Amino acid sequence: MENLDNRVRYTKMVLQQALLKILQSKHIDKVTIKELCEEAKVNRGTFYLHYSTPNDLLIEIEQQFIDENMAYFSPYFHQGYETSQLAGMFTCILKNKEICRIIMGKNGNPRFLQRLQEMIRKGVVDGWCKEFPKYSRTDLDYVFDFIFAGSMRLILNWIEDGGSLSTAELANRLDRLGHYCHMAISEFLKLK
C-alpha cells in the first residue's frame, strides 16, 4: 500500500471509505459495484482494475485493520490473567469501536470474526494446556470456543447498542466473566 502510485492509493482509499459508509446500512452481500463506485465517485471500470467484488474490497479493509493492530493480538502484548490475548483483543476493539461495528457487526462478513478467533486461540489454549496438563487440546478448544463466542456476543451487543454502558464498565464485566468462566471451566474439566 505504501509504495503505490498516488492515483492508485487515492482510488483504493475512496473505495474503502465508500464501502464502509454503505455498510452502515446494508449487508455486504447486497452491495452492488455500481452503487459503490457512484458513492466513491470512481469509474466502474476502475474498480475492476483492483478488485472483482465488493467482498474483495472488504477483505482488504479487514487485512489492513489486522496489520495496523497486530500488536494487540500478539501473545505477550499484555500481561494479565490467563486469557491475556483475549484482553488484548478487547482493548483493540474498544479503541476502534466505529470500524469494528461495521466489519464485525451484522453487515460485515463473519469470516473476519472467525479469523480473529483463530489468531487468538493458539496463545490462549497454549497457556491452558500448561495449566491443565491432564486435558486434551480438543477439550480446551471447546472451552475456548465457548468463552470466545460468549464474550464476542457481549461486545457486539454493546457495540450495536451505541454504547450505553461505559467502556470501563464493559471491560470490567468481560474481565470478571472471563475470570469466573475460567474458574468454572476448571471445575468442568475436573469432572471428566
Place this chain on the structure above:
Amino acid sequence: MENLDNRVRYTKMVLQQALLKILQSKHIDKVTIKELCEEAKVNRGTFYLHYSTPNDLLIEIEQQFIDENMAYFSPYFHQGYETSQLAGMFTCILKNKEICRIIMGKNGNPRFLQRLQEMIRKGVVDGWCKEFPKYSRTDLDYVFDFIFAGSMRLILNWIEDGGSLSTAELANRLDRLGHYCHMAISEFLKLK
C-alpha cells in the same frame, strides 16, 4: 398449511425441499429464484404467486420448524436445573440435526437464531431473577447472552463437524458447561 389446495401444498413442499437442498452448499443471499425453481421443477411465475424472495421461503421453513417443535421451547417442557428451556432447545436441535445444520448454520439467516434466543430468554431469566433477586434483569440478560452464544457455538461446531462426538457426549458437555457456568455466574453476580 393444512387447509390448502393440494396444488398449493405441493408447490410449497417442493420449493421448500429445493431450497433446503441448495442451502447445503450456498448462502441464502446467493440463491437465485431461477435456480430455485429449476431445482423444484416449478415455473418461475408460480414462485411469485407465493413468495417474493428466497428469504421469504426460508422464513416459512423456520416458522414451520418452530410450530412443529413448540413443545420443546415452552417454559416447563423439561424439569431439570434452572436453564430447563435451554436444555429443551438443545434436545430439539439434537433431534433435528440435519435441518438445524441448514437453517442455523453458516448458509442460513442469523435471524432464526436470534428469534430462538428471544423465545428462550424470558423463561430462563425469569428463573434467575427469583434466584438472584439482588440483580437487575439487565445484568442477568447479559449473562444469558453470554451462555446462549457460547452454547450455540459449541452446538454449531458439532453440527458442522458432522458429529464426531456422540450425541450423548455433547449433551453431557453442554449440561456440565451450563451447570458450572451457572455456578460461575453466581460468583460473578456476588462480586457486584
Place this chain on the structure above:
DNA sequence: AAAGAAAATCAACACGGTGATTAAAAAATA
C-alpha cells in the same frame, strides 16, 4: 357429470447490474 373457480404454466417484455472491451484523457515518471 358439468360448470365455475383457483392455480400453474408459458412466452414475452422492459429493466438493471455484470463483466469485459475499447479509445481517449489525465497523471506520474524518466
Place this chain on the structure above:
DNA sequence: TATTTTTTAATCACCGTGTTGATTTTCTTT
C-alpha cells in the same frame, strides 16, 4: 518533453428480475 501508467467514458452481450396476459390443468360446487 517523451513515455508509461492509470483513469475515464462509452459500448457490448449476458443474466436474473419482476410483471403481464393468455392458456391449460386441477380442484370444488352444484
